Amino acid sequence: MSLDEFEELARRAPETVWLEFIAGRLAIKCGPDGNRSEILAWLQRVFAQDDLGPWLYPFRGLRTEVDGAGRFRADGALAPARHFAGHGEWSSPEGVLMAVEVTADDVDTDRHNRVEKPHGYAAAGIPVYLLIDRDDCSVVVFNQPEDGRYRREEKLPFGAAVKIPDPVNITLNTEPLKEFVD
Template sequence: MTPMTADHRPQMSVEEFEELERHAPESVWLEFINGKVVVKPMADGNHREIIAWLQRLCMQYRPDLWLHAESGLKTERYRKGRARADGVLVPVGGLKGQGEWSEAEAALLAVEVTSYDSDTHQRDRVEKPDGYAAAGIPVYLLIDRDDCSVTVFTDPEDGRYRRQVKEPFGASVKIPAPVGLTLETEQLKEFVD
């Protein structure tokens, strides 16, 4: 992967990235974050089970919404980034007519589950919250398998979430409006390697 140029210009345009991503093998997920191409690791079984757990809860308590797994979003200021969220919660039908990289306007919540790789800190704890906040996504939910915690980021303003609440696995985690859901997270303990 080529780093950004010395004068901090993106290594390629969004259009060039989308062309590259269209031709990438199916075993690789690419993202375009802060002007650089990032290879996102494939999800392991526990990672996929966490997303399925969250989908079931959303269906049970908010049947008017749907959590789409592995959904491409236009992120960052002026939609110059491309992030493949582990989950995106939208009103039912909210992605209708959208392409591979959906506009973020319909997204009420973006979800990331940490992976066991060297880039997870920078990607999931730093770059993704900033990109999702800049795109105006009201809530970012980080399920962190490294420290067995759930962090709810809210109140996006000027490319940052102004508020974060972090709870350990096992706690009741409140996700405020526009989602309006409380997660009982005891079961997440089962999905930590």
Template sequence: MTPRTEQQPQMSVEEFEELERHAPETVRLEFIRGKVQVKRVTDGNHDQIIAWLQRLCMQHRPELWLYGERGMKVERYRKGRARPDGVLAPFGFPTGHGDWSEASGVLMTVEVTSHDSDTHQRDRVEKPDGYAAAGIPVYLLIDRDDGSVTVFTEPEDGRYRQQVNRPFGATVKLPDPVNIALDTEFLKELAD
């Protein structure tokens, strides 16, 4: 049997959007590389990491907001649908967008790993490619599995050309257009 890919998806984007609209609140669905993926509902430590990052972004860049779980059109030709844990964009960015926003204007997407079997493929392989293909300048991966922060930058031809990985506790520079330095010591407490 041939595996489903972007070229041969499980369903159309429109069919996925209809399915996602009717999914129960306990399930988060995404459409990456032509297949439907179930995203685990977050735990308290995950939520606290996003709250910590929202506060830091607000302190350093008050004209921006880190929107949680914002539906994004990603991948080439916007054929994918993802719900990043965070989307950093100018305040007011999603106004009038409906369920799914174009990537134009987004400065950074954020994912915090969940402790599930799909984390590696989804957060470390598929999403960086999807976000890069959509032209999102920075992708921040907070990896609770290995206690590290990875900053992906310079999207080109569907891939990020630069990738910097630092352990929790290090200071991590989020380059332009984000321009924020993160002291990640706090993340050591929330790695579980």
């Protein structure tokens, strides 16, 4: 399937069906369950404490991978306030500070969230990728993208203080995540 064919299919899909184009393949993204929604709402509250700071935009379509050949619908995209004003469904990753994914109860979660998305976000130059992994109750911070890979990866258990490096520069107390494990 070509990128143009994917975008046409994505435009015609019902609002309840979220499509992604990962590593040249069509993927269907699971919608949020209640706990996944609560995790994203918790993160939005964390970042909303500073009126002038960045905002976490849920389910933002981003052009990813090498030369923008992928289309990921990030569970969250951290960017300056009003960053996506005037954008269409798929935005350039330029200016995005961090992409966030929360694992879903989905057979493709391992391949998509733990393998393909770190590569795609790094190739797009997104400085930080935060994976909230409900399967093993951990938070993984990927950073320092270089040559299509993140050079650094740190995995910590739910409950730990997780340092999110620049350009985000925040420490998350992940204790509340323990409430949202399926």
